[in-house]
Amino acid sequence: MGNKMTLTKDDVTAALRAIALPGGGDLISRDLVRALAVVDGEVRFVIEVPDPETAQAFVNVPRIVEDALMAQAGVQRVNVVLTSTRPAPALKVGRHATAQAAGPQPVPGVRHVIAIGSGKGGVGKSTVTANLAVALARAGRRVGLLDADIYGPSQPLMMGEDRRPTAPDGKTMIPLRAHGVSLMSLGLLVPPGKAVSWRGPMLMGALQQMLTQVAWGELDVLLVDLPPGTGDVQMTLCQRTKVTGTIVVSTPQDVALIDARKAVDMFNTLHTPVLGLIENMSHFTCPHCGGTSHIFGHGGVAHEAATLGLPLLAQLPIDLETRLAGDSGRPVALGDGEMAQAFAQLAAGLVRGGVA
Numbered sequence: 001m002g003n004k005m006t007l008t009k010d011d012v013t014a015a016l017r018a019i020a021l022p023g024g025g026d027l028i029s030r031d032l033v034r035a036l037a038v039v040d041g042e043v044r045f046v047i048e049v050p051d052p053e054t055a056q057a058f059v060n061v062p063r064i065v066e067d068a069l070m071a072q073a074g075v076q077r078v079n080v081v082l083t084s085t086r087p088a089p090a091l092k093v094g095r096h097a098t099a100q101a102a103g104p105q106p107v108p109g110v111r112h113v114i115a116i117g118s119g120k121g122g123v124g125k126s127t128v129t130a131n132l133a134v135a136l137a138r139a140g141r142r143v144g145l146l147d148a149d150i151y152g153p154s155q156p157l158m159m160g161e162d163r164r165p166t167a168p169d170g171k172t173m174i175p176l177r178a179h180g181v182s183l184m185s186l187g188l189l190v191p192p193g194k195a196v197s198w199r200g201p202m203l204m205g206a207l208q209q210m211l212t213q214v215a216w217g218e219l220d221v222l223l224v225d226l227p228p229g230t231g232d233v234q235m236t237l238c239q240r241t242k243v244t245g246t247i248v249v250s251t252p253q254d255v256a257l258i259d260a261r262k263a264v265d266m267f268n269t270l271h272t273p274v275l276g277l278i279e280n281m282s283h284f285t286c287p288h289c290g291g292t293s294h295i296f297g298h299g300g301v302a303h304e305a306a307t308l309g310l311p312l313l314a315q316l317p318i319d320l321e322t323r324l325a326g327d328s329g330r331p332v333a334l335g336d337g338e339m340a341q342a343f344a345q346l347a348a349g350l351v352r353g354g355v356a
């Protein structure tokens with residue numbers, strides 16, 4: 001497996017044509033592949049079948065396809081997710097269905113799951129998530145925050161709580177509490193500074209554990225801080241867990257917007273509703289002269305939201321206090337300045353909309 005040539009989508013498509021499916025044909029001839037991405041030898045896509053019966057017949061297909069692709073030159077990693085367009089009917093007693101064929105499952109005790117994503121890193125997704133969690137808690141909601149950003153878990157720092165969670169019964173972990181929010185982060189389980197380089201199956205296990213083996217209790221809403229981009233965590237979460245909706249955070253900068261659009265496309269493919277977009281670092285008001293500068297461009301996210309037919313949920317300025325508050329573990333939404341009000345409004349909108 002040399003690096004002499006770059007793996008392309010065409011190489012993957014050709015390999016997929018050679019794999020016979022239950023019921024005849026292959027994934028390409030039957031047009032079942034969605035969101036195919038090939039990046040640096042990593043292959044990801046969704047197999048979308050029309051109904052739960054086909055999903056059941058296809059349970060082994062992701063593994064077969066992954067094995068076949070791993071044998072191809074230039075392939076380092078493969079992640080394939082199986083999903084069905086029509087959701088499965090309610091499970092019967094004495095079920096034999098596998099988790100995949102059964103479709104997304106609710107998290108016990110949790111009314112709504114809202115995932116916060118971004119196309120690009122560093123746009124302020126974790127800042128928005130921490131502040132939204134605090135604002136929802138201040139509005140009287142019972143709120144959980146799951147930091148699933150395994151590549152850069154920042155919630156322990158932003159929420160000012162980095163003790164290791166305990167599992168008194170050896171199985172169920174007790175979430176931490178910070179500023180009225182129940183908090184759990186994969187970052188709390190990994191020794192600080194240790195790079196997490198988990199592969200698909202391990203990742204799925206860890207995420208599943210965070211959702212089902214944490215004593216979240218009764219929650220109105222569980223916010224999930226996703227890693228940036230369109231990777232394994234997003235696909236696994238949306239496929240396994242009933243997600244009420246997602247929010248995509250972006251700066252107005254072109255590159256961030258292009259990636260934000262990709263994130264929205266992925267959620268659409270996974271049939272996860274996108275509740276709206278948030279423009280962060282939208283403008284900067286100079287504390288000395290009061291003038292406004294549009295450091296990352298102007299109005300980009302509003303325009304994008306209009307194009308995609310999605311609500312623009314908030315436009316948040318670049319704000320020094322927000323950054324300092326984040327670094328100090330006391331989110332700015334705990335106060336009563338302009339930013340706190342903006343987050344309170346965002347929270348109120350979600351509550352009014354019946355999603356939090």
Ligand SMILES: Nc1ncnc2c1ncn2[C@@H]1O[C@H](COP(=O)(O)OP(=O)(O)OP(=O)(O)O)[C@@H](O)[C@H]1O
Binds near residue numbers: 123280319
């Ligand atoms: N509106 C804002 N004004 C000022 N600073 C901000 C704002 N939003 C975020 N920041 C700062 O920008 C940095 C990156 O933010 P954050 O960690 O929330 O981004 P992210 O999108 O979650 O990044 P990643 O997922 O790549 O870790 C942080 O230092 C944060 O305090």
